[in-house]
Amino acid sequence: MFSSPDFAPPRLAAVRPMRRFVVPLAAVLAAGLVWVLPANSLLWDALNRALSSPADGRVVVVGIDDATLRDYGRISSWPRDLYRQALDTLDQAGASAIGVDVLLADPARNDAALAAVFSRPNVVLATAPDEPTTLRPDWKSPTGISALNLSSDGVVRSFQAAYPDPGSPDGVAPSFARQLAVAAGRNVPLDSGDRILRYSAPHPQRLPVVPFRDVVNGTIRYGDFQNRVVVVGLTATGAGGPTVRDVGGQVVPGVELQARAVSSLLSAPFTTLPLWTVMLAGALAAVAAVLAGGLWGFGIALLALALAVPYWLLNTLLPGVTLSLCGVLGTGLVMLERGLTLRRTGVRDPLTGFGNRLAFTRALEGRWQTRHVRPLGLLLVDLSGFRKVNVAYGYAAGDELLRDLAERILRHKRRGDLLFRWGPDEFAVLLDNINSTELANLTRQVQLSLDNMTYRELHLQASVGGASTGPDIVQPTDLIEAASRSRYRIKYQREQWRI
Template sequence: MLGFPDSLTVRPGTARPVRRLAVPLAALLAAALAWAVPENGLLWDALNRALPSPPDGRVLVVGIDDATLRDYGRIGSWPRELYGQALNTLDQAGVAAIGVDVLLADPARNDAALAAVFSRPNVVLATAPGEPTALRPDWRSPTGISALNLSDDGIVRSFQAAYPDPALPGNLAPSFARQLAVAAGRTVPLDEQPRILRYSAPDPQRLPVIPFRDVVNGSIRYGDFQNRVVLVGLTASGVGGPTVRDVSGQTVPGVELQARAVSSLLSAPFISLPLWTVMLAGVLAAIAAVLAGGVWGFAIALLALALAVPYWLLNSLLPGVTLSLCAVLGTGLVMLERWWILRRSGVRDPLTGFGNRLAFTRAVESRWQGRQSRPLGLLLVDLSGFRKVNSVYGYAAGDELLRELAGRIMQHKRRGDLIFRWGPDEFAVLLDNTASAELADLTRRVQLSLDTVAYRDLSLQASVGGASTGPDINTPSDLIEAASRSRYRIKYQRQQWRV
């Protein structure tokens, strides 16, 4: 069934109403998309790899490497005085804070002798998730959970300042990295907000991982450690230590990732945009793409994606992929609109928005089979004097007159009726479920409303003829012929009456 409601009318010099529908629809869909996807983890992974942070000179790693294990044996069998010697050396070197990323929960005979070392406020001891936060009553140094956020693909992308405390449901236990940053003088709130772990590319100019045995023996330059944050942890290969992968895909010892977490906390934090800001930006991107139209929508999408780079450099997390998708969504609506217009342009009159003669033929064919239960009626309207209006006042005046005529016919349109522009100065109204008696009344009312049509000083005359399906109407052509005869008969009678 083909019909062209007045809401799709396109008039010269006016915006297309379909576009007015596309703008709010684009805004609604973009807001939903931004609400559903406010973060772009893969994009931020790519930016983290492509724009690595320079190695933080404030953070050093003292590694328990293969050479250290050859000297002192398996780490679990060490005399713990070695930790005391190493921490005393670091303290003499003037470090700001020391983190021991080695789990010391198992008791040893000489633990009491380390009370003085492990009770310093600038020393942080690591605990495993689920372990008590207090390792020994006489060790009063702060502790932190040595944990990082491991993704399903085995990559560490983020960490937290705190994790749920299993011993006290509802409470939070500080993380190891957070405690070290606090010991170094940084204020870090205790929350579970995931924070991006900054990636640092290897720098040959920076100090490598310092062997633990060199620290124990005092074979270090104190100036390299002054005011630094030092993490002590296992870096040896092949001993089952905590090794995971970073965003570059490289396997990295856990203590080095903890060092990156501390560096991330000591640096300016990344700022996540509020959800309402992301939604507003997505709506604006979609609307801009709709209003720009064409390939400009894709340009807006690329711009939204490219803006993620300067925002990253300014420590702001812009979900460029989401905003880009919002712009593509707006462009898609524009393409859908154009497809809709092109699909209908072959069967629509651009001046009035009514169907053309081809649309009339399709509509009659579609409804013809049901004429027995729902009789079809047809009104044909023509306007005498229209060509004179064009010749005297121009085609713009003729267009204005046709629009007025179309508006008057539209006032009598019932539900299910379809209106078509039949010719240059002719209209056809295909009537749904219309018997002969109702046809006569409708023809009369349409004729009365058109009798007053005029344009300035020119005389015009509208003629309306009608017919409906019946026993003597066997084809659509018969219906058209019957309506045409009725129209010419009325036109002739009205001319005779005027004479």
């Protein structure tokens, strides 16, 4: 307990403050925390809502609404010529890319007649996740999986440019949004990493959803579609179409979320910081909190959260919550360090670094049960003349003398022995696993090292007494009394010798 370097006198051994251990521990724990929590979905949801992207005017939704279904009936019973008419109208209006977010895998009589329409490079057809990517051999338009990433709470926060597809040579198939962005001239890598779906708050100046029947009939303003990316899909209420919630909590048709995915791909992409960079930042936050001490870690935590805002505006995803937790972690370690220090201070002599009287009592009681296997010994050291030094030269001189005495005693310490300051000018050494012969030799060596001690012109005298457990020692107080009698006997003999 007291044999570690932490309990050595400050001038006697290399001092290793707890902070030397707390700093690397904070760095390691913070790096591990970042490893476990690399993403902050809730934080990014909040930033997505608070710093929503402006409506992208390049993306227009053509909705198959309730009025369209009343005019043409259920989608499954439509003549496919309606799609040809709509796509011809959009093509004449100058749309740069057209996405049909309607699953067309069901058989129909005039599919072959659509080969010319569904073979245009600027037209993208939607497929289901488990559906072949080639709908018909004579349809040459690119296809993409119509899918979004639905969280366990029913909210769509992200999407992917590609989804796993065992049947594909690369093991992945492009998403519908990615194919539509590519058709619009955007170079989007074919990767399956999650991408933030940018939230777009309702905007009064944004072009509203255009009814599909108006496009079929040609009753639209061509200027509204020139050089635009058009997404065609179901928006009717209660028609069984895909409706999910966005980060704003609103129930949104799937086609509108696909339009947001396309808009996200057309905008500057979000950058995810490398894991090692975030781990380093987390370690620095925790270490800074430890070195600053006090409650500065909470300030570092707030700063980490605040930095997430400018990083978001720069299209960079900073896990501010995780870095904030790293700062709090550092403060927690500071509190733990102080608690342990206070606990140690209660059983430690601040002048010499030895244990105090309370520590001696606990240590003796703790080792007493094993005295039959490992005999205990006790040395008591008394210094005569200490008070004279205090009176003549002051308390600072007395402290210097006690540190010198502690250093002399420490030189004889064996492995497993514990050192204590027994009283103002008394020291105790609890000896581990020692027999009577070894005790006598050690007592003599300590006594010789303390003989002829002086402080300036004052002569000092130390008396060393020792005892060890045996048949006549039945309780801890017996060992203390035996060592005290030995010490007083030595002291008396030395005083008689001087006379």
